[in-house]
Structures are given as structure tokens and as C-alpha cells.
Amino acid sequence: MNSLDRKLLREVWKHRGQMISIAAVVAVGIMVVLTMRGTYNSLELSRSLYYQQSRFPDVWANLERAPLSLIQRIQNIPGVAVADSRISFAATLDVPSIDVPALGQFVSIPENHRPLLSDLHLRQGRYITSGHSDEVIVSENFALANEFIPGDTLRAVINGRLKDLKIVGTAISPEYTYAVPPGALYPEDERFGIVWMGEDALGPVFDMDGAFNEVILTFGPKADANRIISELDRVLEPYGGLGAFPRADQLSHQILESELEQNRSMGTVIPVIFLAVAAFLLNIVLNRMIATQRTEIAVLKAFGYSNIEVGVHYLSFAMVAVMLGTLVGIGLGIWLGGEMVTLYGDFFDFPTLRYEVSYGLIGIAVGVSAAAAAIGAMGAVRRAVQLPPAEAMRPEPPARFKPGLLHRLGLERLLPTAATMIVRNIERKPFRTTMSATGVAFALAILVVGMFMFDSIFYMMDLQFRMAQREDMALTFNSPLPRSVEHSIRNLDGVTKVEPYRFVPVRLRSGHREHEVAVTGLEAGTRLRRIISADGRQHPLPPEGFVISKYLATDLNVSVGDYVSVDVLEGQRIKTTVQIVGIVEDFFGLSVYMQLDALNRLTRGARSVSGVFLLVTDGYESRINKKLKGLPAVASVASPAQTLASFEKQLDEGMYISIFFMLGFSGVIAIAVIYNGARVGLSERGRELASLRVMGFSRREVAILLLGEQAIITIMAIPVGWIIGYGLAAALTLSIQTETFRIPFIVSTATFVYAALATIIAAVASGLLVRRRLNRMDLIQVLKTRE
Amino acid sequence: MGEVDVHALRSVDLDLYDGELLVVLGASGSGKSTFLNILGGLDVPSSGTVYYRDQNLSEASHQELTRYRRERVGFVFQFYNLIPSLTARENVALVTEISSDPMSPEAALELVGLSNRINHFPAQLSGGEQQRVAIARAVAKRPDVLLCDEPTGALDLETGKLVLSVINQVNLEVGTTTAIITHNAAIASMGDRVIHMSSGEIAEQTSNAERAHIDEIYW
Incomplete structure (x- = not known):
């Protein structure tokens, strides 16, 4: 080890607090890469292997009934590799x-x-x-x-x-x-x-001898997916085809895909934030280090060390911090990735699912963090390299101050002198102040984003299960039943109200756009199943026409007053047109509502019901359930209250884990930014602060002078963080708008308040760390040495 | 090798009197700075006692020492140690704001002859001007004790003399007990009393029958 390396090691140790805080920021960034991108890669790999081994179809189509011989015609559609039928x-x-x-x-x-x-x-x-x-x-x-x-x-x-x-x-x-x-x-x-x-x-058993009601197929090479799907629809039309759909619309695939996408984007966005913060911190720490080591740099150069050697020496500081963080991040990332994949294994069923350590990913992580270190160190290292030895021998000239904006506005007169000091220090370093505030703002924004999801989900669940679905039980029948079934159910002990509903599969068309959906027929003036829009207001259901989800309206490009073509996909397969009479912003699935009587007229079939909503007397639920279990016509019984309770329980657990991580993530950034800012401030102004202590300022007063700057940065960061968090939350909301569910954009006041509080706590904690150092400051030493 | 106790001062026994101007002379390492640090409440002796009037400084807590410095002592440093982000007036105001019975910053600056520079930042002032601001800052709170650590150390002769005359003037007009610490023997003649320090001890103590006029001092 040469002397320069020894100097490096000793100074790394001397600055260990700063090094560790920067390494922690890098570690979180790299951990997220390894966890999220690693999970994404592992799931993606397992999935494609699984799909391949099990010959996962590309297209599904349901129909009423077709003879087995039809499958040959489907097989002959150009582009189809394998077609299979099933019941x-x-x-x-x-x-x-x-x-x-x-x-x-x-x-x-x-x-x-x-x-x-x-x-x-x-x-x-x-x-x-x-x-x-x-x-x-x-x-x-x-x-x-x-x-x-x-x-x-x-x-x-x-x-x-x-x-x-x-x-x-x-x-x-x-x-x-x-x-x-x-x-x-x-x-x-x-x-x-x-x-x-x-x-x-x-x-x-299902009266499907020699027949089938579902087709699945895979594409051959260069297949035209859209043509195959429309051709398949055409072939199945006379057999009661319910509309073919591609893999992208297959429920299990869709959910898995959106989960994968979330991992991929989180695994990119979060690390970028963290590495940018690390680069900025390295920049201020190294700049300060080089300012205090001017004479040392001059001596090194005077004795013949080359610019490259000096440059590499200072660059090494950045590399040590970043590589330390990267190593820890890789270790944590592999561990957490393993946990995460195991967790996914509980939710998604794969034959084999394990976290695959990707050396490529590790390589990318190391490369990217080295780049961040280099970017952060660049400016400071350039200064060290360009410092002419003769000039460097002289101490740095005193900082130049000139009256700032507050002074020109005449506002400074209103401030005590100590506050003026704080304000001028902030005004003198607009870049550092802005970047520090931005860093803290991102720490806060991460919390807002982490917590708003729960605001939104709880709001969505509350609206759906407390306001829209007000029944105690929802019964679904195996197949439509005559309306007389209502009477039999009303006669069950404990049932106080029965409201029928009906599902009718249809294909809606508007221009060249079309969508297969189920129309829900509800009784006029229904009390148990209301149409509630995102703002919590009840949407009326007029006697005629459709009220449809906004997502569907956008998809079909229709607005209120427009007519859509309707192909009923059951019974007499009526084709007709229906007016859109309302558009409702809702959260789950694609809904089309119509009054039950109007729907019955539309299908021109018998007045039948697909199920009923029930209100029951408290305490009768299990007795009624037992009865219903014995009724072969009842396919399922759902209870919104139970669904909500179990969902909230599940969500609660996830919420605590998620908030724990978000707090950790944002705490690492906030502490690193504030701590390093204060440490650099202490280094720059140690002499000034020591003079004040000598002149009789108390420890507290001096701490306020130093940390006041960080306090102002934190306060400036709070509204900015709210705005960034709000924006990121909005972007995230937009990215989670799918057919299956849409997250409402709700950020509660509590989320804003908690995020700000957590940030303030992190700032205060870092302030206290620096204050300890301030208290230990050697007054005499600082006064005797000229920097 | 373990740590070795080095005694910067040994068997120093000295009284300072009200309104007196004391010059402490000594080479570097003679212990004069340690002596000043103890007088100023920056340091406490490892043995022995220091009294400020009735207050035992050698047993004071750091809060008590802070209060002592804040209320009783004015410091003038070799390298001025002005706050670069504050103007001359604000540098003085910084101290007057925490004092119980200060002069106005303007009056203090007038005392050192800087009325025309009150809105200048340290970087816009010459060394002598900066040191005069530092003196104004030290005396503005009307301290009982003014401690000057090599006040002319960083200045040329003319400027140094200007600074010394300001210190002299404050001592005479305000009556502040003043200690000037220096290695510059020429300054000795301006004091009421001179002590020579060597190897941590008071080697010699002399009184001047008459304080020399600043104009008579040369180095």
C-alpha cells in the first residue's frame, strides 16, 4: 500500500459518517435494482418457461355449443398452430x-x-x-x-x-x-x-356429448393475431360465440403482467432517484474536502505527484463510498429478492419459482453506481486537478458575500442578525440549497407515493363494499332462473329483502371498436346495489338505455347520448342499438348497467334472473348459508362485508411492511442529505461558529446558526415534496388503469401530514448527530489554525 | 507510547486589576496562549484556581463559562474571525443582540473609526479595518475584560499601530481591563504592567511608570 492509499484510508475513516450515509443511499438504490428487477427477471423467466412447457394458449373463446367437427375448421384458419376444444x-x-x-x-x-x-x-x-x-x-x-x-x-x-x-x-x-x-x-x-x-x-354430464363450449389455440409463426381473432369470432358466431380474446385479456396473465410491469418500473425509477442523490452528495462532500485540502494538494503536486494521481486519489473517495454501498446493496437485494419471490410464490402458482441471481444485473448495478460516483465526483476532482500548486499553497480567500434578494427587498432588517447569517448562507449557494431541498423533497415524495396507495385502495374498497354493494349476501345462480325464484328465497328464515339481477353477455360496438362485456340488469330504484361514481355520489339508472363505466366509454369512444350497437350473445342473439344514458367513473371491471325490465325487453327472452341480492337479519347468515348450500341452483354466495374484512386484513399486513420500507427508503435519503449538508456546513463554518462560542454564544445558539440552514431547506422541501409526491402518485394512478380495476387518485391529508412529519423527524435526527460533533468542537484549536 | 501530560503553565500566580492594561509577552510555546484561554474561560486549569471577582472559574460548568464569556469578556483574535456573511454593523450586532447592556453597533464602530464602513462585508475591508471591526465587536457589549490575542500579528506596522491605539483608547475611555498577548516586545511599553512568560512560568513582571504613547512604538 502506498502512502496516498494510506491517506485515502485514514481520511475515509475520518469522514466515515458521511461515507456511510452516502453508501446507505447507494445501497438502497442497488438493493431496489436487485430486488425489483431481479424479481421481475425471475418471474419472467419462470413464467415463460412455464408457458412454454404447458403450451399456454394465445387465444381463448367461449361459446354455447358446437360440434367437435368444427375444431378442424378452426385449425384451418391461417396462422393457427394448434387449436383445441374443451368443455x-x-x-x-x-x-x-x-x-x-x-x-x-x-x-x-x-x-x-x-x-x-x-x-x-x-x-x-x-x-x-x-x-x-x-x-x-x-x-x-x-x-x-x-x-x-x-x-x-x-x-x-x-x-x-x-x-x-x-x-x-x-x-x-x-x-x-x-x-x-x-x-x-x-x-x-x-x-x-x-x-x-x-x-x-x-x-x-353437461349435455355436451360430442360437443364443446370453449376453444383455445396457439399462433404459428408470423400469425396475424387480430385477423385470427375476428375469423374465429366469425366461425363461432352461429354456435353462440361469446367473443374470442387474446392472451393480454386473460385474467391470470393480465394480473401477473401488471405485477411484473410494476416491478420493472419501480426497479428503474427508485434506483435513479437514489443514485442521483448519492451523486449530488458526493459532489458537495468532495468539493468541501478539496477546499480544505488545498495545501495538501499543492504539496503533493510540488513533490511531483501527477494530476492524474491526484485526480484518481480524490475519485477514489467517491468510489469507496459507492462501491461499499453497492456491495451492501447487492447482498441486501439478493436476500430481499429471494424473500419477494417467495412471497410471489404464495400468490402466484408456478411449478418452480426461485430468485435467480443475475450476474448481468449485478454487472449493470456496479456499472451504473460507478457512473454515479464518477458524475458526482467529476466537478470536485476537476477542481483538484486544475489547482495550480502555487495558488493552492495560499489559504482560500474569505467567502465573498453580497447583499441578496431579501436585502434588496428590505426584508432583512426585520430579521435578527443570526437569521440574516442563515439566510445569506442559503442565498450564496443556490445550487447546493436547491439540490438539497430537492433531495429531501424526493424523500418526502417517496412517502407520499408509498402511503397514497392505501388511501386510494381503502377509499375504493369503502365505496365499493359499503356504498355500492349494500347487500348482506349476493347469490349467483348456475344458470338464469325464472323470477319466481325470488319468492322461494324471500321465504327463507331471516331474509328481509330480495332484489333480483341479471347478467347478459353482449358485444358492444361503436364504429370499428368493440368490446365483449356483461350487462347487469338491476331493478328500478334498487336499494341494495347502487351505481356509485368515484366521487361517492349515486348515479341514477334511467328506465331505458345503458349506464357504462367511463373506462369502457373511453375505449369505445362514446359519450352520453350516443348509440352503441349491441349483439346479445345468448338466447335469440338479438342485434340492436342502445343509447348511452350515463357514464360512471368506477373502479372494478367494465360495467354496463340497465334497468332489469329494459334488459328483459332487449333480449326478448323470458323474465329471468341470474342471481339475487339479499338483506338478512343479523345472526341468520350461517343458517341461510346452510340452506343455500343444499340448493343446486346456487353457484356462489358472496358477502361484501366478509370480502371487505378479509381484504382489509390482508391489506393491513401488506401496508405495514410496505410503509416500513418506504420509511426506511425516505429516511435514508433525508438523513443523508441533511447530515452531509450540516457536516459540510460545519466544516466550512467551523471557525466562524467557534469564534461565536468564544464570544459567548451558547451551544444551542451556535447549533441553531448551523442547523437553521438545514431546517430552512427541510421546510422548503416539504411543499415541493408534496407536489412531487402528488405528481408521482397521479402518474402511478394513471399507469394502473386497467379493465380489471382502476385505482382512484386519492391522497389524504393524513398522508401529507405523516410524510412531512417523518421527514422532519429524519431531519431532526440528522441534526442531532451533527450537533454532537458541534458540542465536541475544540474552540481553541479552531481559533489557532488558519484554514 | 502512552499519553504524556504536558503542563503549558506552572505555578502562575497573578492578579488583574480593574481598568488595567496588561501586556503578556512571550515566545511561541511560552504558555501565553494557554494563559489567555484560561483568563477567557475557554479552558480550565488542571490544577489551581482562577477567580473572576467572586466566581471560581476553575470549577465552572461549560454553561457557566459560556455565560462568563458572554457577559464579561471581549475577545480580539489574531485573524479577526469576522463572520463573512455579515456586514461590519451586523458582525457587531450579532454580539449586542445577546448582551444585556450593549452600545449600539454604530457607536461601537464609531469608537474604532469605521462609521463610514458599517455596511461593508469583511471581504470588502482591509486587514486593519477587519481587526477594528473585531475590536468594535469585542467592546460593544461593554465587557469587563478585553482579551487580545496577537491583535497585530497579521498586520503591517501602520495598521497595527492604528489597531493598538483603538485598544488603548477603549481601555482609557471605557475602563475595560485589557490583556494584550503578543510576542512583539515593542508593544510592552503601552501597558500599565508587563509580564514575560517563558516555559509556562512568569519569568519577569514589570510595571511601567507611564504608559507610552502609541506613536512612540516601533517594530
Whole structure:
């Protein structure tokens, strides 16, 4: 080790507080890269492998019923690689361990070979065998939640008949990596399972012998996706086609994709903020170091050290801090990435999912942070290099001050002299002040963004489950029932109110735009299911016409008063036009509402209902559930209150973890910026402050003079941080506008207040750290040495 | 090698009298700065006692020492130590704002002959002017003790003499007990009393029958 290296090491140690705080900023940035981008890479890798191995389809289409021979025509559509047919139905499962009916999504699989497309991945037991019509495979999570193992019996109500099925295996499928039951928001494993059953057995049970009601297909090379989908729709039209949709609209894929996208963008945006802050801090710390070491630099040069050696020496300070942070960040990132992927494994079902340490990613992380160090150090190092030795021997001339803006405005006279000092120091370094305030502002903004999500989600859930869905229970029937069913249900003990609803699948068209959706028919003056818009106001449902989601209106490019073409996708498959009478900004799915009577007229079918909303007397729920479980017509029973409660419980846990991290992230930035700012200030003004102590200023007064600057920076940063946070939150909100759900843009006052408070606490903590140093300042030493 | 105690001062026994101008002479390392630090309440002796009137400074807490410096002592430093971000007037005001019975900053600056420079920043003032601002800052609070550490050390002869005459004038007009610490023996003649320090001890103590006029001093 040469002497210059030894000097480096000793000075790194001397400045360890600053080095550590900067390293911490870098470490968080790199940790986020490794965690988020690493998770993204790992999930992406597992997913593509899984999709490939299981032959995940590119297109899905549901229809009423078509003969098996039709599949050949579909196979012949140009661009189609493999087309396969299957039968899929929802049916009620009777699970002894729960007191509500469970929903089984029955999907047919070939008995003699594995499915051509969308193969299962067996987790336990075996595949079904030919000739055993009662053998089924169930989805793994459903089995785990209800403690089913191969060999157990599963009781199902299929087409009104009770049937005992034999579980021979458990499996996962890429179509259900995130198994959300119809109409729900997140997986409910106890109450929703996938049941794979042999097609020869399933066909007859659902009256689908020699027929199918679902098509899946994959694209060949250079396939034209849009043409294939419209051609498929055309082929299926006479068979009750419900509209084909591509992979991008497949629910499980869509949710996974948006999760991946979030990881990717977070893994980019956050590190950029942190590395920029680190570069800025290195800039001020090194500039100060070089100012105090002018004579040392001069001596080094006088003794023959080259400019490059001097430059590299000072650049090394930046590199030491940054590389230390990078190493810690890589370690933490790999650990946290592993945890994160494990957490994802709980939510998404993959055959294999583990965090893959990517050396490429580590390489990028090291490269990017080295670049940040170089950028941060550049200005200071250039100064060191350009310093002529003769000039450097002389002490730095006293700082020049001139009257600033406050002085010219005449406002300074109003301030005590001590405050004038603080103000002038801030005015003299507009760049440093602005950058410091920006750094602290970002720390605050990170908190606003971290917390606003919960404001928005809680608001959204409250609106949906307390204001819009006011029923105690929502029943869905397996297939539409005559309205007389209302009376039978009203007669159940404890039921105080019954309101029917109906779902009708339709295709809406406007110009060349079209969308397959379900129209929800609600009774005029419905009390239990209200249409609530984002601002919390109830939206009226006129006697005629559609009230539709704003997202759908935008998608179809229609406004109130416009007419849309409607292809009813069931019954007589009526084609007609309907006026849009209202547009509502809502959060979940794409909704089309119409009064029930108008909807019945539209379909020209019998007055039937798809389900009912119930109000029940307190304490009767479980008794009613037990009754409903025995009714084969009831496919599912949902309770908004329960859904909300379990969702909030889940959210609460996530919220604390998430806020913990956000507090850590923003604390690291705020502390590093304030601490380094104050340390550099102390170094620049130590002599001045020591003089004041000698002249009788107390420790407190001197601390105020030094830290007042940081206090003003923090106060300036608060409104800026609010604005940045508000903007980032708005951008994030816009990026999470999907068909499945849209996050409302709600930032509560509490979020702003807490974010500011946390920032102030971080600032005060860093101030205290520096104050300790200020108290230990050697008054005599500072006075004797001329800098 | 362990730490070795080095005694900068040994068996120093001295009284300062009201209104007196004391010159402390000594080479570098003679202990005169330590002596000044103890007088000014910046440091406490490891043994022995220091009294300011009835107050035992050698047993004072750091808060008590701060109060002592704030209320009783004025300091003039070799390198002025003005606050670069404050003008001359503001540098003085900084001290008067925390004093109980100060002069106005303008009066203090007038006392040192700088009425015409009150709105200048330190960087806009010459060395002598800066030192006079420092003296104005030290005397503005009407201290009982004025301690000057090599006040002319960074100045040329003419400017140095101007500064000394200001100190002399303050001593005579305000009656502040003044101690000037210097290695410049020529200054000795302006004091009421002169002590010579060497190796941490008072080597010699003399009284001047008459204080020399500043104009008579040369170095």
C-alpha cells in the first residue's frame, strides 16, 4: 500500500459518517435494482418457461355449443398452430369444512393423453385414467385450503345432480397462476377450485356429448393475431360465440403482467432517484474536502505527484463510498429478492419459482453506481486537478458575500442578525440549497407515493363494499332462473329483502371498436346495489338505455347520448342499438348497467334472473348459508362485508411492511442529505461558529446558526415534496388503469401530514448527530489554525 | 507510547486589576496562549484556581463559562474571525443582540473609526479595518475584560499601530481591563504592567511608570 492509499484510508475513516450515509443511499438504490428487477427477471423467466412447457394458449373463446367437427375448421384458419376444444362449466361444490357453497370451475381434459394446449402441472397424485368417469384432478390451492388429498371424495352438484368425484391428483395450470373466482378481486382458495375431469365423462354430464363450449389455440409463426381473432369470432358466431380474446385479456396473465410491469418500473425509477442523490452528495462532500485540502494538494503536486494521481486519489473517495454501498446493496437485494419471490410464490402458482441471481444485473448495478460516483465526483476532482500548486499553497480567500434578494427587498432588517447569517448562507449557494431541498423533497415524495396507495385502495374498497354493494349476501345462480325464484328465497328464515339481477353477455360496438362485456340488469330504484361514481355520489339508472363505466366509454369512444350497437350473445342473439344514458367513473371491471325490465325487453327472452341480492337479519347468515348450500341452483354466495374484512386484513399486513420500507427508503435519503449538508456546513463554518462560542454564544445558539440552514431547506422541501409526491402518485394512478380495476387518485391529508412529519423527524435526527460533533468542537484549536 | 501530560503553565500566580492594561509577552510555546484561554474561560486549569471577582472559574460548568464569556469578556483574535456573511454593523450586532447592556453597533464602530464602513462585508475591508471591526465587536457589549490575542500579528506596522491605539483608547475611555498577548516586545511599553512568560512560568513582571504613547512604538 502506498502512502496516498494510506491517506485515502485514514481520511475515509475520518469522514466515515458521511461515507456511510452516502453508501446507505447507494445501497438502497442497488438493493431496489436487485430486488425489483431481479424479481421481475425471475418471474419472467419462470413464467415463460412455464408457458412454454404447458403450451399456454394465445387465444381463448367461449361459446354455447358446437360440434367437435368444427375444431378442424378452426385449425384451418391461417396462422393457427394448434387449436383445441374443451368443455368448461361452473358448478357448485359441497365442501364439508366451509359453510357456504364453493364454486368449481370444471374443465375437460383428454383421458388418453395430456392436453394439447394448457397442460396441467401435477403436484400430487396422478393424471386421470381412461374408463374411470369419476376421476378428477383439483387445483392445488383449493385442495390445500380444504385439506383434500388424492383419494378423497369431492361432492359436486352438476347440472342439478349430486355427484361424488374421486380426487386422483392436484395440479396447477398457467391459466390460473392467480385463481380469482368470477366477480371476485383476489383468490379465495377455500371457495373456488378448478376441477379437471375427463372429457368423455364431463360431456354427458353437461349435455355436451360430442360437443364443446370453449376453444383455445396457439399462433404459428408470423400469425396475424387480430385477423385470427375476428375469423374465429366469425366461425363461432352461429354456435353462440361469446367473443374470442387474446392472451393480454386473460385474467391470470393480465394480473401477473401488471405485477411484473410494476416491478420493472419501480426497479428503474427508485434506483435513479437514489443514485442521483448519492451523486449530488458526493459532489458537495468532495468539493468541501478539496477546499480544505488545498495545501495538501499543492504539496503533493510540488513533490511531483501527477494530476492524474491526484485526480484518481480524490475519485477514489467517491468510489469507496459507492462501491461499499453497492456491495451492501447487492447482498441486501439478493436476500430481499429471494424473500419477494417467495412471497410471489404464495400468490402466484408456478411449478418452480426461485430468485435467480443475475450476474448481468449485478454487472449493470456496479456499472451504473460507478457512473454515479464518477458524475458526482467529476466537478470536485476537476477542481483538484486544475489547482495550480502555487495558488493552492495560499489559504482560500474569505467567502465573498453580497447583499441578496431579501436585502434588496428590505426584508432583512426585520430579521435578527443570526437569521440574516442563515439566510445569506442559503442565498450564496443556490445550487447546493436547491439540490438539497430537492433531495429531501424526493424523500418526502417517496412517502407520499408509498402511503397514497392505501388511501386510494381503502377509499375504493369503502365505496365499493359499503356504498355500492349494500347487500348482506349476493347469490349467483348456475344458470338464469325464472323470477319466481325470488319468492322461494324471500321465504327463507331471516331474509328481509330480495332484489333480483341479471347478467347478459353482449358485444358492444361503436364504429370499428368493440368490446365483449356483461350487462347487469338491476331493478328500478334498487336499494341494495347502487351505481356509485368515484366521487361517492349515486348515479341514477334511467328506465331505458345503458349506464357504462367511463373506462369502457373511453375505449369505445362514446359519450352520453350516443348509440352503441349491441349483439346479445345468448338466447335469440338479438342485434340492436342502445343509447348511452350515463357514464360512471368506477373502479372494478367494465360495467354496463340497465334497468332489469329494459334488459328483459332487449333480449326478448323470458323474465329471468341470474342471481339475487339479499338483506338478512343479523345472526341468520350461517343458517341461510346452510340452506343455500343444499340448493343446486346456487353457484356462489358472496358477502361484501366478509370480502371487505378479509381484504382489509390482508391489506393491513401488506401496508405495514410496505410503509416500513418506504420509511426506511425516505429516511435514508433525508438523513443523508441533511447530515452531509450540516457536516459540510460545519466544516466550512467551523471557525466562524467557534469564534461565536468564544464570544459567548451558547451551544444551542451556535447549533441553531448551523442547523437553521438545514431546517430552512427541510421546510422548503416539504411543499415541493408534496407536489412531487402528488405528481408521482397521479402518474402511478394513471399507469394502473386497467379493465380489471382502476385505482382512484386519492391522497389524504393524513398522508401529507405523516410524510412531512417523518421527514422532519429524519431531519431532526440528522441534526442531532451533527450537533454532537458541534458540542465536541475544540474552540481553541479552531481559533489557532488558519484554514 | 502512552499519553504524556504536558503542563503549558506552572505555578502562575497573578492578579488583574480593574481598568488595567496588561501586556503578556512571550515566545511561541511560552504558555501565553494557554494563559489567555484560561483568563477567557475557554479552558480550565488542571490544577489551581482562577477567580473572576467572586466566581471560581476553575470549577465552572461549560454553561457557566459560556455565560462568563458572554457577559464579561471581549475577545480580539489574531485573524479577526469576522463572520463573512455579515456586514461590519451586523458582525457587531450579532454580539449586542445577546448582551444585556450593549452600545449600539454604530457607536461601537464609531469608537474604532469605521462609521463610514458599517455596511461593508469583511471581504470588502482591509486587514486593519477587519481587526477594528473585531475590536468594535469585542467592546460593544461593554465587557469587563478585553482579551487580545496577537491583535497585530497579521498586520503591517501602520495598521497595527492604528489597531493598538483603538485598544488603548477603549481601555482609557471605557475602563475595560485589557490583556494584550503578543510576542512583539515593542508593544510592552503601552501597558500599565508587563509580564514575560517563558516555559509556562512568569519569568519577569514589570510595571511601567507611564504608559507610552502609541506613536512612540516601533517594530
